[in-house]
Amino acid sequence: xxxxxxxxxxxxxSFFADLVxxxxxxxxxxxxxxxxxxxxxxxxxxxxxxLRDHPGSRVADLATEFAIGIGATSKGIDRLxxxxxxxxxxxxxxxRSSLLAxxxxxxxxxxxxxxxxxxxxxxxxxxxxxxxxxxxxxxxISTLRSLLERNQIGTPTG
Amino acid sequence: xxxxxxxxxxxxxSFFADLVxxxxxxxxxxxxxxxxxxxxxxxxxxxxxxLRDHPGSRVADLATEFAIGIGATSKGIDRLxxxxxxxxxxxxxxxRSSLLAxxxxxxxxxxxxxxxxxxxxxxxxxxxxxxxxxxxxxxxISTLRSLLERNQIGTPTG
DNA sequence: GTACACTATATGCCATGGCATCTAAATCGA
DNA sequence: TCGATTTAGATGCCATGGCATATAGTGTAC
Numbered sequence: 001x002x003x004x005x006x007x008x009x010x011x012x013x014s015f016f017a018d019l020v021x022x023x024x025x026x027x028x029x030x031x032x033x034x035x036x037x038x039x040x041x042x043x044x045x046x047x048x049x050x051l052r053d054h055p056g057s058r059v060a061d062l063a064t065e066f067a068i069g070i071g072a073t074s075k076g077i078d079r080l081x082x083x084x085x086x087x088x089x090x091x092x093x094x095x096r097s098s099l100l101a102x103x104x105x106x107x108x109x110x111x112x113x114x115x116x117x118x119x120x121x122x123x124x125x126x127x128x129x130x131x132x133x134x135x136x137x138x139x140x141i142s143t144l145r146s147l148l149e150r151n152q153i154g155t156p157t158g
Numbered sequence: 159x160x161x162x163x164x165x166x167x168x169x170x171x172s173f174f175a176d177l178v179x180x181x182x183x184x185x186x187x188x189x190x191x192x193x194x195x196x197x198x199x200x201x202x203x204x205x206x207x208x209l210r211d212h213p214g215s216r217v218a219d220l221a222t223e224f225a226i227g228i229g230a231t232s233k234g235i236d237r238l239x240x241x242x243x244x245x246x247x248x249x250x251x252x253x254r255s256s257l258l259a260x261x262x263x264x265x266x267x268x269x270x271x272x273x274x275x276x277x278x279x280x281x282x283x284x285x286x287x288x289x290x291x292x293x294x295x296x297x298x299i300s301t302l303r304s305l306l307e308r309n310q311i312g313t314p315t316g
Numbered sequence: 317g318t319a320c321a322c323t324a325t326a327t328g329c330c331a332t333g334g335c336a337t338c339t340a341a342a343t344c345g346a
Numbered sequence: 347t348c349g350a351t352t353t354a355g356a357t358g359c360c361a362t363g364g365c366a367t368a369t370a371g372t373g374t375a376c
Contacts, residue, residue: 008280008288009276009279009280011287011296012276012279012280012283012287013272013275013276013279014296014300015287015295015296015299015300016184016275016279017204018296018299018300018302018303019177019180019181019184019299020181020185020204021224021225021303021306021307022177022299022302022303022306023177023178023181024224024225024226024312025225025303025306025307025311025312025313026174026177026306026311026312027178027312028225028311028312028313028314029306029311029312030174032312043362046175046178058324058325059324059325059326060323060324060325066179066182067179067182067183067186068182068363068364069363069364069365070324070325070326071325071326071327071328071363071364071365071366072362072363072364073325073363074324074325074326074327075326075327075362075363076362076363078326079361079362094323094324094371094372095370095371095372096323096324096325096369096370096371096372097323097324097325097371098324098325114171117171117174118167118170118171121167121170121171121174122166122167122170124306124311125170125302125305126305128298128301128302128305129169129170129173129298129302132294133294133295133297133298134298136290136291136294136295136298137173137291137294137295137298137299138169138172138173138176139291140286140287140291140292140294140295141173141176141177141180141295142172142173142176143286144176144180144283144286144287145176145179145180145183147283147284147286148179148180148183148184148187148282149179149183153183153184153186153187153282154182154183154184154185154186154187154190155183155186156186156363156364156365157364157365157366158363158364158365158366189364201332216354216355217354217355217356218353218354218355221355226333226334227333227334227335228354228355228356229333229334229335229336229355229356229357229358230332230333230334231333231355232354232355232356232357233332233333233356233357234332234333236356237331237332252341252342252353252354253340253341253342254339254340254341254342254353254354254355255341255353255354255355256354256355314333314334314335315334315335315336316333316334316335316336317376318375318376319374319375319376320373320374320375321372321373321374321375322371322372322373322374323370323371323372323373324369324370324371324372325368325369325370325371326367326368326369326370327366327367327368327369328365328366328367328368329364329365329366329367330363330364330365330366331362331363331364331365332361332362332363332364333360333361333362333363334359334360334361334362335358335359335360335361336357336358336359336360337356337357337358337359338355338356338357338358339354339355339356339357340353340354340355340356341352341353341354342351342352342353342354343350343351343352343353344349344350344351344352345348345349345350345351346347346348346349346350
């Protein structure tokens, strides 16, 4: 049969529920702080950080990283450009696409926001991820992410 | 200072990124299967399962469970009602609110969808959560969820 | 070199959630 | 008991992402 034992099945269901609830609440809480202190939300912070760490990326690269559609990514870049935090530069190798980069304002913003996120996460999760079970958890979640990416699981159509 | 050591800080940032990416991809992948086989998405499946397991809940109970706003929850219930999967019954103890319940159609749907989710999760995560590090991970994520809920972290305004 | 298929991404329509607001009902206080 | 406050949730407007489509530029076969 396709499923594991029923005990495992129930475990995976509750793991998934817990995972989604952790993500939702942490995301919400980070949104609050980032909006208040920097006027951005978490998705924008993550895009800015990606552009800082991968200058010259294309729209499709961000879409792959975040597992969202190309259309949504393009619109997100529109907004970052409107705010003056990112720019599209012509791609000399392919005129269909642009190479993305942060502006100086964008660079300053992402560095400041990163400090906010670092402090917020430390405060929000407390010592839950300290110690040996915490280390195992980080490793397993990282491995799971790699597995999903390698298998293209949950990659959007558009 | 408010932050932990810089090593811990970087670890939490990448943990959070991995967590969000796992959640996004698993959620997307479950959406695909649930839409294809049952005509619902994951958020609807979770709401239906909650109603099955907590009959007589109110709108606010679902909002608390899922850490989304009351308004959004109310609209979600509207949709479930339109599809004939849930009903609002007058609450005899408080005429401002309703008691929610599944219809027979809703019950059948959630049971069928649950089997789909069970199989899908087993297939998507493979053996990543088996073994001792996997067990530690489930425990830590569950603990983190409890912590966030206890401290009302990321609870939306509305 | 030209037609054809493919790729990158921009854009439009729709669904959903956030947040603010509105209303009705319950509760509290003198 | 009656006005004032609080609570439950319904509704409207806006922002964002999914998905479909449109457009322009690239590569390929001949």
